Amino acid sequence: MVAGTLTRADLAEALHREVGLSRTESSAIVEQILSHMCDALASGQNVKISGFGSFLLRDKGERIGRNPKTGVEVPIAPRRVLTFRASQMMRDRIVETG
Incomplete structure (x- = not known):
């Protein structure tokens, strides 16, 4: 895999290639997932992806x-910050490929 963003x-x-949805449908699904995550965080909920x-x-x-x-x-001033904590499985995968 090439380093980058x-x-x-x-x-x-990737969703289009691996699942076979149209590019438009794939893009809409990605946007819906990200929007749902943003809405949950904005309402004060944490988001956990197993x-x-x-x-x-x-x-x-x-x-x-x-x-x-x-x-x-x-x-x-006091403020609310967003942090990310990788799961142990993700940490193990990063160490293996690094």
């Missing part, structure tokens, strides 16, 4: 940061 179009093309990993929402509290250039302390 896997895109929506690549996923749709054998792949989990997309987790974390609330980070307010804290004091420092401007590295000037050294001035500034407050960093």
